[in-house]
Amino acid sequence: MSSRELVVLGTASQVPTRRRNHNGYLLRWDREGILFDPGEGTQRQMLLAGVSATDLTRVCVTHFHGDHCLGLPGIVQRLSLDRVPHPVPVHFPAGGAGYFERLRHASSFHDVADVRAEPVGTDGQRFDIGAGVLEARRLRHPVETYGYRLLAPDGRRMLRDRLDAYGISGPAVGALQRDGHLDLDGRRVSLEAVSEHRRGQRFAFVMDTGLCDNVFALAEEADLLVIESTFLSVDAALAAEVGHLTAAQAGRVAAESGVRRLVLTHFSQRYPDPERFAAEAREEFGGDLVVADDLMRVPVPPTV
Ligand SMILES: [Zn+2]
Numbered sequence: 401m402s403s404r405e406l407v408v409l410g411t412a413s414q415v416p417t418r419r420r421n422h423n424g425y426l427l428r429w430d431r432e433g434i435l436f437d438p439g440e441g442t443q444r445q446m447l448l449a450g451v452s453a454t455d456l457t458r459v460c461v462t463h464f465h466g467d468h469c470l471g472l473p474g475i476v477q478r479l480s481l482d483r484v485p486h487p488v489p490v491h492f493p494a495g496g497a498g499y500f501e502r503l504r505h506a507s508s509f510h511d512v513a514d515v516r517a518e519p520v521g522t523d524g525q526r527f528d529i530g531a532g533v534l535e536a537r538r539l540r541h542p543v544e545t546y547g548y549r550l551l552a553p554d555g556r557r558m559l560r561d562r563l564d565a566y567g568i569s570g571p572a573v574g575a576l577q578r579d580g581h582l583d584l585d586g587r588r589v590s591l592e593a594v595s596e597h598r599r600g601q602r603f604a605f606v607m608d609t610g611l612c613d614n615v616f617a618l619a620e621e622a623d624l625l626v627i628e629s630t631f632l633s634v635d636a637a638l639a640a641e642v643g644h645l646t647a648a649q650a651g652r653v654a655a656e657s658g659v660r661r662l663v664l665t666h667f668s669q670r671y672p673d674p675e676r677f678a679a680e681a682r683e684e685f686g687g688d689l690v691v692a693d694d695l696m697r698v699p700v701p702p703t704v
Pocket of ligand 1: 463541608
């Protein structure tokens with residue numbers, strides 16, 4: 401479980417600042433390395449964060465505004481330069497396929513990596529990615545935009561007292577988990593009898609949207625929610641007009657959706673003090689709150 405974490409590569413909306421690179425987020429999830437919204441400079445931020453091109457197994461682009469995708473040409477070409485041996489699917493809004501093609505072939509390079517376009521064409525589209533199900537939901541922004549969430553498969557939590565009651569311990573526990581049952585002195589003990597349902601971990605990525613039902617659908621019971629909070633409440637009218645969230649709205653989404661750890665990011669450069677985002681979100685959300693900074697690592701909380 402400890403191998404599931406968010407590596408923050410960049411946190412600025414629209415233009416970078418001295419402290420904040422354009423967007424970029426890597427989700428390490430067991431053997432997957434999913435790169436979300438590579439903005440300009442993502443390649444160098446990866447170097448600073450200790451992420452190699454080979455770590456990338458998938459890319460998800462929410463939409464084709466520059467601060468979310470202009471790092472894609474560098475990433476695509478780096479995959480070839482480093483001879484990354486595995487395929488790297490790239491998800492993006494299908495309506496932006498023209499932009500994807502231009503970014504994919506932005507300049508001359510020796511194109512050998514297996515970069516696969518897997519566009520998102522419908523709201524709620526799901527991709528089975530081995531580590532779980534990746535689901536895309538349409539968001540509310542001036543251009544076609546999708547948020548994503550990753551749902552790990554549900555599992556079973558072994559109950560110590562039940563195991564003890566049957567006298568099951570050691571390697572027999574593993575055999576029971578593997579086979580779904582265990583024959584014990586002529587009696588069959590089922591896995592269900594000594595365990596309970598455990599929901600799989602959930603990660604959600606909500607970027608560039610006004611408040612809408614799908615924001616809540618993506619955030620629902622997320623263990624880790626990464627969500628844009630471009631504006632503060634003083635600019636709530638402007639946020640709604642241009643299809644963005646305020647920190648307070650992000651906090652309310654987290655509270656109403658049962659989120660466990662909330663990561664705020666995508667900050668407008670007009671506000672010098674990031675603590676104000678935290679203060680506004682905290683008024684709505686009492687759970688674990690992180691104001692993202694570049695190169696920060698945020699573990700996905702284990703399911704309880
Ligand atoms: Zn945008």
